[in-house]
Amino acid sequence: MIAGIPILVREPAGYLRSELELLAQTSRDAERRRDSLDKVGTDAGLPGVSLDRHRDLLNAEIAQAETFLALLEPTVAGMGADSSEALGARPSGWTTEALLPYLLRDWTSTAELEAVSDRIGAALKHLFPDPANTSVVFAACGAGGLLAEIPADFDRVLGYDLTLPVLGAARCLLDGNSLEIALPRAIKEAGRITLRKRDPRSPSARVDLVAMDALDTAFADGSVDCVITSFLIDLIPDPAKLADEISRILGRDGILINYGPSGPLKAFWRFDQPETAAFLEAAGFTVVSAEAYRATYLDLSRDCPSWSFQNHVCYLTCARKAVPAAERPSLASPLPTELPEIIPIHFPGAKLIRRQGLGSQPTHTTIFRHEGIPGRVNTVRIGADAARIMALVDGQRTVSAIAELLARETPALPVDVVCRAFERYFQQRLLSWRRCPPKEPTARPG
Numbered sequence: 212m213i214a215g216i217p218i219l220v221r222e223p224a225g226y227l228r229s230e231l232e233l234l235a236q237t238s239r240d241a242e243r244r245r246d247s248l249d250k251v252g253t254d255a256g257l258p259g260v261s262l263d264r265h266r267d268l269l270n271a272e273i274a275q276a277e278t279f280l281a282l283l284e285p286t287v288a289g290m291g292a293d294s295s296e297a298l299g300a301r302p303s304g305w306t307t308e309a310l311l312p313y314l315l316r317d318w319t320s321t322a323e324l325e326a327v328s329d330r331i332g333a334a335l336k337h338l339f340p341d342p343a344n345t346s347v348v349f350a351a352c353g354a355g356g357l358l359a360e361i362p363a364d365f366d367r368v369l370g371y372d373l374t375l376p377v378l379g380a381a382r383c384l385l386d387g388n389s390l391e392i393a394l395p396r397a398i399k400e401a402g403r404i405t406l407r408k409r410d411p412r413s414p415s416a417r418v419d420l421v422a423m424d425a426l427d428t429a430f431a432d433g434s435v436d437c438v439i440t441s442f443l444i445d446l447i448p449d450p451a452k453l454a455d456e457i458s459r460i461l462g463r464d465g466i467l468i469n470y471g472p473s474g475p476l477k478a479f480w481r482f483d484q485p486e487t488a489a490f491l492e493a494a495g496f497t498v499v500s501a502e503a504y505r506a507t508y509l510d511l512s513r514d515c516p517s518w519s520f521q522n523h524v525c526y527l528t529c530a531r532k533a534v535p536a537a538e539r540p541s542l543a544s545p546l547p548t549e550l551p552e553i554i555p556i557h558f559p560g561a562k563l564i565r566r567q568g569l570g571s572q573p574t575h576t577t578i579f580r581h582e583g584i585p586g587r588v589n590t591v592r593i594g595a596d597a598a599r600i601m602a603l604v605d606g607q608r609t610v611s612a613i614a615e616l617l618a619r620e621t622p623a624l625p626v627d628v629v630c631r632a633f634e635r636y637f638q639q640r641l642l643s644w645r646r647c648p649p650k651e652p653t654a655r656p657g
């Protein structure tokens with residue numbers, strides 16, 4: 212655990228040393244270049260103003276490295292840097308320098324961050340109307356600004372990345388602190404910029420940050436409800452491996468939300484709308500929605516007027532983890548003979564809403580709502596016994612298991628009544644269903 216960040220990589224000590232060594236190396240290289248600047252610059256005939264720019268740039272690099280090292284103190288003080296171990300095999304993310312623009316975009320209240328987080332936030336709200344007990348994780352979260360914008364009512368929010376110094380900065384900022392970063396005067400006249408949360412008073416979810424490889428996470432199989440990726444799949448060399456890992460950690464019906472540009476026209480893997488959909492289908496996902504937006508990429512020109520930036524189309528794709536074909540929910544009515552042993556399943560967004568009318572003779576009604584067709588809400592009024600049946604549908608119990616439970620409750624419902632009720636619900640498409648997975652053969656002794 213470093214600066215509040217668990218290190219969940221395979222070789223934590225080597226990883227840690229190498230992250231620190233990279234920072235120390237950046238600082239040493241900048242010092243060396245600064246020391247030789249006068250001689251090299253004068254020999255080349257560089258004017259004084261150019262020498263000043265180089266000196267200022269190198270000073271900013273050294274100051275930045277010191278800021279990031281200080282964020283990881285005091286836990287790492289005295290660890291020392293063993294460069295032979297540090298430079299051994301290890302997974303790595305981006306350099307801190309490459310992520311600096313992301314820190315600025317995420318923590319200086321930019322319109323760009325707001326636009327991305329609004330789009331992802333709207334998708335989350337639509338896909339998880341009831342976010343309690345829902346876990347959202349952000350793979351390769353970079354500077355982590357998007358995590359601060361995830362609605363507070365999600366049960367568990369966690370971001371992971373491999374660039375430890377930037378995770379350190381994100382931890383400090385998510386905790387409500389501000390952070391001053393040195394910048395070259397050529398891009399910011401003041402020579403520094405203050406980073407902080409967009410609105411420190413707005414409630415945000417408690418966010419955990421973890422140093423972890425997105426291709427080899429520490430999550431248990433099927434333990435996560437939603438994975439978000441942004442500006443990632445178009446950039447990493449092996450997106451199929453990333454999709455496999457995401458599929459492994461997502462639970463049944465788990466959701467992947469991906470945001471980002473397509474990447475270059477000649478890229479081997481390209482992620483415009485049709486290629487993203489084909490890629491995700493092949494990786495075992497079903498695309499639920501896809502939208503395209505024209506967006507700026509790292510536009511910091513408000514605070515850094517000389518900053519240049521790109522403008523491209525970004526795609527927001529939401530996909531659901533597909534279940535094995537044999538276990539896929541069916542909408543057809545089951546045969547009466549198989550009815551007792553099938554597993555009823557609720558459609559997305561299924562809810563029981565109990566309404567109490569006010570007045571001298573209060574009335575109680577129960578509404579059952581679901582989205583049998585994604586995005587289209589269907590509501591029906593149901594009776595008290597139907598509500599008891601629906602409440603026991605959990606995607607695990609069979610029809611007969613539910614009927615037996617209700618036969619033991621008070622007031623009891625006869626097994627055949629419950630089975631007939633299920634038959635009607637399937638015909639009315641209030642529920643879908645799947646067959647039980649085949650039982651594992653029991654191991655024979657010896």
Ligand SMILES: C[S@@+](CC[C@H](N)C(=O)[O-])C[C@H]1O[C@@H](n2cnc3c(N)ncnc32)[C@H](O)[C@@H]1O
Nearest residue numbers: 304305351352353372373374424425426441442
């Ligand atoms: C372009 S940045 C995007 C950051 C963030 N997703 C955002 O949209 O602001 C790519 C991020 O992927 C991280 N990254 C690359 N490979 C990774 C890996 N194998 N595991 C974890 N993070 C990784 C980098 O460290 C970097 O933070």
